[in-house]
Amino acid sequence: xxxxxxxxxxxxxxxxxxxxxxxxxxxxxxxxxxxxxxxxxxxxxxxxxxxxxxxxxxxxxxxxxxxxxxxxxxxxxxxxxxxxxxxxxxxxxxxxxxxxxxxxxxxxxxxxxxxxxxxxxxxxxxxxxxxxxxxxxxxxxxxxxxxxxxxxxxxxxxxxxxxxxxxxxxxxxxxxxxxxxxxxxxxxxxxxxxxxxxxxxxxxxxxxxxxxxxxxxxxxxxxxxxxxxxxxxxxxxxxxxxxxxxxxxxxxxxxxxxxxxxxxxxxxxxxxxxxxxxxxxxxxxxxxxxxxxxxxxxxxxxxxxxxxxxxxxxxxxxxxxxxxxxxxxxxxxxxxxxxxxxxxxxxxxxxxxxxxxxxxxxxxxxxxxxxxxxxxxxxxxxxxxxxxxxxxxxxxxxxxxxxxxxxxxxxxxxxxxxxxxxxxxxxxxxxxxxxxxxxxxxxxxxxxxxxxxxxxxxxxxxx
Amino acid sequence: xxxxxxxxxxxxxxxxxxxxxxxxxxxxxxxxxxxxxxxxxxxxxxxxxxxxxxxxxxxxxxxxxxxxxxxxxxxxxxxxxxxxxxxxxxxxxxxxxxxxxxxxxxxxxxx
Numbered sequence: 414x415x416x417x418x419x420x421x422x423x424x425x426x427x428x429x430x431x432x433x434x435x436x437x438x439x440x441x442x443x444x445x446x447x448x449x450x451x452x453x454x455x456x457x458x459x460x461x462x463x464x465x466x467x468x469x470x471x472x473x474x475x476x477x478x479x480x481x482x483x484x485x486x487x488x489x490x491x492x493x494x495x496x497x498x499x500x501x502x503x504x505x506x507x508x509x510x511x512x513x514x515x516x517x518x519x520x521x522x523x524x525x526x527x528x529x530x531x532x533x534x535x536x537x538x539x540x541x542x543x544x545x546x547x548x549x550x551x552x553x554x555x556x557x558x559x560x561x562x563x564x565x566x567x568x569x570x571x572x573x574x575x576x577x578x579x580x581x582x583x584x585x586x587x588x589x590x591x592x593x594x595x596x597x598x599x600x601x602x603x604x605x606x607x608x609x610x611x612x613x614x615x616x617x618x619x620x621x622x623x624x625x626x627x628x629x630x631x632x633x634x635x636x637x638x639x640x641x642x643x644x645x646x647x648x649x650x651x652x653x654x655x656x657x658x659x660x661x662x663x664x665x666x667x668x669x670x671x672x673x674x675x676x677x678x679x680x681x682x683x684x685x686x687x688x689x690x691x692x693x694x695x696x697x698x699x700x701x702x703x704x705x706x707x708x709x710x711x712x713x714x715x716x717x718x719x720x721x722x723x724x725x726x727x728x729x730x731x732x733x734x735x736x737x738x739x740x741x742x743x744x745x746x747x748x749x750x751x752x753x754x755x756x757x758x759x760x761x762x763x764x765x766x767x768x769x770x771x772x773x774x775x776x777x778x779x780x781x782x783x784x785x786x787x788x789x790x791x792x793x794x795x796x797x798x799x800x801x802x803x804x805x806x807x808x809x810x811x812x813x814x815x816x817x818x819x820x821x822x823x824x825x826x827x828x829x830x831x832x833x834x835x836x837x838x839x840x841x842x843x844x845x846x847x848x849x850x851x852x853x854x855x856x857x858x859x860x861x862x863x864x865x866x867x868x869x870x871x872x873x874x875x876x
Numbered sequence: 877x878x879x880x881x882x883x884x885x886x887x888x889x890x891x892x893x894x895x896x897x898x899x900x901x902x903x904x905x906x907x908x909x910x911x912x913x914x915x916x917x918x919x920x921x922x923x924x925x926x927x928x929x930x931x932x933x934x935x936x937x938x939x940x941x942x943x944x945x946x947x948x949x950x951x952x953x954x955x956x957x958x959x960x961x962x963x964x965x966x967x968x969x970x971x972x973x974x975x976x977x978x979x980x981x982x983x984x985x986x987x
Contacts, residue, residue: 532948539955546962550969559970563979566963567906571897573959574913577952578890581917585883585924590944 414473415454415464416483416523423447424516431509441498444512448491451519455483471591472530478728479526481874482659485732486522486652489739490515493648496747496852500644505551511645514544518653525660531580531590531617534660538576538624541656542569545649549641561640568633572623579616586610592667611675614668618676621664625657627717628686631710635694638706643755646702647746650709651739658716658731665720680721681811687714688818695825702755704825705745708781711822712738715815718796722803729871730795736863736870737788741777744856747849748774753841760829761838769850770842771833776857780864782826783819788863793819795867882923889916903967903977907960914956921945921952 430443454464459480494501494512501515502508521541528534546569550562584590586609619630626634638646691711698704712734719731748770752759764771780787797812832838863870889912896909925945932939971977 532944532951535948536951536955539959543958543962546966550966553969554973556973559966559973562966563903563970566966567897567903567910567979570910570959570963571913574890574893574910574917577914577917578920580948581920581924584921584945584948585879585927588928588941590948 414467414469414475415458416451416480416487417473417520418465418467419451419454420516420520420523423451424513424520427509427513427516431507431513435508437499437502437508440502440509440512441494443509444494444498444515445491447516448487448494452484452487452491455480455487455523459484472533473524473527474529475527477874478732479659479663482526482655482732482735483523485735486656486739487519489652489736489743490519490648492740492852492856493652493743496743496849496856497644497647497750500642500747500750504642504644505553511548511551514548515648517544518548518648522652522656525656526663528660528663529592531583531592534592534664535573535576535580537660539573541653542573542624545569545645545653548645548648549637551645552642555642557640558642561637564633564640565637568623568637572620572630575616575623576620579613579618579620582609582613582616584613586613592664617664618661621657621661622683625654625661625713625716626710627683627713628690628710629683631687631690631713634710635703635706638709639700639703643702643746643750646706647743650705650746651742654709654713655716655731655735655739658713658719658735661720662723662728662731666723680717684714684717684721684811685814687711687717688815692818692821692825696821698825700756701752701760701829702749704757705742705749708822708825709742711818712781714818715793715796718800718815722799724799724803726795726802727799729874730792730799732874733788733795733863733867733870734792737780737792737860740856740860740863741780741789744777744853745774745781747853751843751845753843757828757832758838759840760832761836761840763833763840763842766840767842767845769854770845773853773857774833775830776860778826778829780860782823784823786861786864788860788867790864791867879923879927882920886916886920886923889913889919901978901980903970903979906979907963907967911956911960914952918949918952921949925949 426447427444430440434440457464458475459477501511504511518541521537521539524533524537524540528537546562546566549565550558552558580590623630638650641649688711691707691709691714695704695707695711698707716731716734719727719734749755751770763774776787780789783789783793797815800808800812893909893913893916896912897906900906900909922945925942927942928945929939929942932941967977
């Protein structure tokens with residue numbers, strides 16, 4: 414509760430900051446302080462200290478997993494603001510308002526990690542999405558940004574419509590919005606529409622698959638990620654996507670049984686399709702930004718494993734994946750914002766001119782590819798181990814397919830590394846400050862640390 | 877009136893909305909079709925809410941079942957209004973740049 418209230422208030426505070434000052438570094442500092450405050454109040458909540466007590470009438474339910482995820486997301490946002498705060502204020506005409514919208518997105522995230530009622534799911538998704546439509550179109554004069562924003566908006570509200578229809582059908586049968594299976598006896602004499610509930614749940618799942626951009630509902634992702642200003646793509650691809658997965662897991666935990674056994678067949682198909690489309694299409698991209706968009710679809714395929722199996726290990730896996738994937742992607746996009754030419758060729762010879770940028774970028778890419786000693790390796794390992802733990806040798810084929818696709822992903826990640834280290838060229842890059850380089854090095858160190866001692870992060874989860 | 881009629885009417889409206897979104901090329905009309913989908917949901921929610929109340933009221937006159945459904949409708953209305961304001965702003969922004977609201981121009985990003 415602390416996090417929800419405080420993030421909304423921080424958003425409002427950021428808007429007022431925009432009125433009183435136009436000094437960009439002051440605005441950034443206010444945002445960093447508000448984020449630190451947000452992390453602190455959320456940690457206080459984890460230890461049982463409430464700043465505000467609100468009776469939520471069991472519409473929200475706070476658990477360690479959700480609270481820890483909140484902390485992780487806020488910390489990732491803090492890293493994002495520290496690293497790319499300058500680009501946020503320079504993305505369009507306004508500075509403080511973009512930070513305000515980011516705080517509203519965080520408010521949506523903290524609702525999605527603890528909802529206990531389909532009403533809160535709907536509100537959380539909307540609070541998360543509406544600011545994103547605006548952020549996508551932040552660069553008002555840029556046609557690509559306009560197009561991405563309109564596309565995102567139309568697709569987003571279309572999927573909201575489907576989500577609402579699903580919620581309504583479930584409500585019609587069960588008479589409640591609570592996601593815990595409370596079924597009051599369906600009225601006597603009312604006709605039996607038992608089929609409506611699985612259909613309703615299916616609609617909800619389709620809408621959520623839209624949000625996390627899993628195949629076959631992924632088609633908006635590359636266009637939107639490509640068109641949006643690069644800083645906001647970085648935010649969308651990491652923090653927002655992870656939040657979508659957590660909401661998915663909560664719902665699947667509670668209601669998957671009612672869909673019958675069929676989801677056990679549907680979900681592996683979706684996972685494999687997502688991995689296939691994401692990885693194979695990424696191979697053929699010329700622009701690194703677009704490659705990252707497809708790679709984010711591919712990573713979503715891996716994260717879907719946490720929805721498919723639900724045990725302690727998969728929960729640890731999704732936390733680790735969120736941390737590893739967010740840090741690496743935020744770093745890569747921060748470097749990408751500085752590049753004048755965002756195709757693979759633009760990276761030619763980066764290692765000679767900017768060795769620090771090239772080295773950290775290589776660490777981030779290795780982590781995304783899942784090479785040992787980086788965080789990405791353990792993230793993928795935990796996911797696959799969770800599948801084997803749950804289903805035994807029967808699910809081994811799924812693990813093998815996933816590993817094969819991870820091997821495919823190595824190809825396009827290494828193309829960037831190859832361009833940076835083994836090709837000659839004159840990369841054009843805007844001025845980078847010493848602070849930016851230090852922040853990048855810190856991110857890279859963080860990735861290696863998590864990759865060496867993943868248990869340090871996870872032990873913290875159990876306090 | 878039996879609940880089936882409401883379900884069929886809402887699903888019909890919902891399908892009209894979906895078909896409209898998928899086939900029309902004008903951003904404003906697509907937008908209207910999305911609103912139609914949301915309103916079909918509202919109608920169905922109110923019908924279900926009434927159904928649950930009627931079922932509960934047989935046993936207990938002071939039953940409060942079904943109020944949730946009507947509350948949800950208000951939330952949908954509020955959120956839809958917020959979405960409309962953002963959506964129309966985006967469409968206006970696009971119109972200023974290209975003087976058209978036709979979405980078939982939306983293929984610049986493909987290549």
